[in-house]
Amino acid sequence: MIALLLLAPIAIVALHVVLGQHNAQRARDEWESILQEASPAAVEVLAQSVRFDAVETQAHTEGALAAHARGDLPEAIRLLRLSYAVIQEAAPDRSQRLEAMGRLIRMAIAVTPVEPVATGSLRLPSLTAVAALATPLHYFLIHPAERFWLRVRVLRVGFWLAFRVLTRSLAEATVRPAAGRAWTIFDAGASDWRCLDREHLETFRAFAKSIRLRRPGLVAREGGA
Amino acid sequence: MGNRAAKGRQVTDVSLYSKLLIGVFLVTTLITLVGLARRGRLSACVSFPIYLLLVATLEALWLFWPEQFWTYAFLLQKETLQAVAKLLLVAELGFRTMRYFPGASARARVLAGPMLFAAAILLHRTARGVALWPFLTLSQVQTWATWALLVLTIVVVYHNLPLEDFHRALLVGLATYSGLWAAILGGYQVFGYDTLQRSIGSKLNGLGWTVLVVYWTWAAWRPVQQPALSEQTIERLRALQAAA
Numbered sequence: 001m002i003a004l005l006l007l008a009p010i011a012i013v014a015l016h017v018v019l020g021q022h023n024a025q026r027a028r029d030e031w032e033s034i035l036q037e038a039s040p041a042a043v044e045v046l047a048q049s050v051r052f053d054a055v056e057t058q059a060h061t062e063g064a065l066a067a068h069a070r071g072d073l074p075e076a077i078r079l080l081r082l083s084y085a086v087i088q089e090a091a092p093d094r095s096q097r098l099e100a101m102g103r104l105i106r107m108a109i110a111v112t113p114v115e116p117v118a119t120g121s122l123r124l125p126s127l128t129a130v131a132a133l134a135t136p137l138h139y140f141l142i143h144p145a146e147r148f149w150l151r152v153r154v155l156r157v158g159f160w161l162a163f164r165v166l167t168r169s170l171a172e173a174t175v176r177p178a179a180g181r182a183w184t185i186f187d188a189g190a191s192d193w194r195c196l197d198r199e200h201l202e203t204f205r206a207f208a209k210s211i212r213l214r215r216p217g218l219v220a221r222e223g224g225a
Numbered sequence: 226m227g228n229r230a231a232k233g234r235q236v237t238d239v240s241l242y243s244k245l246l247i248g249v250f251l252v253t254t255l256i257t258l259v260g261l262a263r264r265g266r267l268s269a270c271v272s273f274p275i276y277l278l279l280v281a282t283l284e285a286l287w288l289f290w291p292e293q294f295w296t297y298a299f300l301l302q303k304e305t306l307q308a309v310a311k312l313l314l315v316a317e318l319g320f321r322t323m324r325y326f327p328g329a330s331a332r333a334r335v336l337a338g339p340m341l342f343a344a345a346i347l348l349h350r351t352a353r354g355v356a357l358w359p360f361l362t363l364s365q366v367q368t369w370a371t372w373a374l375l376v377l378t379i380v381v382v383y384h385n386l387p388l389e390d391f392h393r394a395l396l397v398g399l400a401t402y403s404g405l406w407a408a409i410l411g412g413y414q415v416f417g418y419d420t421l422q423r424s425i426g427s428k429l430n431g432l433g434w435t436v437l438v439v440y441w442t443w444a445a446w447r448p449v450q451q452p453a454l455s456e457q458t459i460e461r462l463r464a465l466q467a468a469a
Contacts, residue, residue, distance in 0.1 A: 005364070005415065008407035011371040015400045018378050019393070024453065027387045031454060035461040 043208050050201045054194040056086045061190045065183060073177040080186060084170045087193055091163050094200055095156065101207050102152040117154045121195045123188035126161050130154060151203055158196045165189040246431035247288045253438045254281040260445035269391050272317045276310040301359050305351050308366045312344055315370055318395055319377050322388060325462040329384040337373040344369035360414035367407030374400040387453035394444030402437045406430060
């Protein structure tokens with residue numbers, strides 16, 4: 001009987017704790033953005049950005065590796081830094097978008113089913129391990145929103161790992177430019193970054209689509225895509 | 226256990242403390258209602274002013290005609306009526322918070338609906354006078370209402386739904402007071418109405434209710450902050466619903 005009396009006070013405490021997590025201003029801002037920014041135009045802008053960054057990092061990294069191979073170390077390091085700068089500039093944007101999507105997906109009414117992050121084209125062992133661990137978990141989860149959330153988490157961890165590897169290998173290549181290991185790792189990290197970036201674009205595409213699914217006009221214009 | 230023997234008799238005299246609290250409540254209720262009207266919040270949650278008016282009327286009956294209404298039977302009827310109004314308020318709060326979000330609304334209905342339904346069944350039993358332990362039954366009604374509000378809160382936070390400041394004040398105040406009142410009502414049944422009512426039950430409840438109404442008065446008079454959603458966003462959400 002006494003236990004019954006405690007049920008309500010427990011609920012009060014839980015309610016205050018849960019409500020403490022709610023930020024009305026943030027919720028408002030995110031609802032504004034979810035409905036305004038997940039447009040086909042926004043997806044296209046992001047797709048262009050991903051393509052542009054991929055071309056830049058690939059060109060700079062390949063140039064750096066070529067310069068390193070022919071012994072032009074100052075030029076190699078310069079190009080490596082350029083490649084790193086592109087990623088460094090893009091990193092906050094990717095991280096913020098993934099973080100927002102992780103929260104916003106619960107807000108989305110309909111969710112397009114997503115696939116787990118592909119492990120095939122990843123080169124860094126740590127990244128491959130994270131993606132490989134997440135794959136069975138992905139199939140274990142039933143709700144599409146949970147799968148989406150997992151994918152977003154894997155991508156965020158992936159970006160963080162790749163960026164960390166790139167920072168370390170750049171530092172190592174700068175200190176010991178003659179050693180080949182750092183250059184190889186940087187190349188693998190940059191390659192994985194591009195791979196993650198494409199996956200992130202696909203995630204955003206699925207996210208935007210899930211929001212637009214209930215707008216028949218838009219779906220019709222896209223040919224039901 | 227049980228106070229059925231006391232049914233229908235005069236419970237006790239209205240103490241000065243109770244008179245004072247009821248007086249403060251009646252005044253603050255009036256100020257709250259004026260505040261709601263002045264700030265254009267009467268329609269923000271229609272059942273809220275109705276709930277306040279109902280409680281005020283029932284409390285006024287107690288204050289002004291104690292020899293007629295300060296009875297155990299009236300107490301039960303009063304609590305039953307107030308609980309009905311409270312459940313309606315919870316339901317409207319849930320509806321208004323989630324009206325543009327069908328997914329969240331469906332989840333809230335599935336989770337909180339059975340709680341409100343259970344509370345309604347218990348209330349029905351109390352109203353018919355077939356509840357074996359009426360205070361405990363009313364306590365359970367309050368408990369279900371508190372849990373239903375907790376579920377609404379969880380759904381709001383999980384789906385990151387926008388919440389009007391005023392609705393937030395209603396949610397927090399209602400849940401906190403309902404929880405407190407549930408414990409006190411249960412205590413009436415466990416420890417005996419006369420004992421607990423005369424000692425701390427009445428004082429605690431009166432104080433809790435007064436604090437709650439003062440809080441709601443502040444919420445009612447508070448200048449309208451930014452709306453939870455802009456008109457443009459609401460239009461977009463309506464369009465999504467219409468297309469669904």
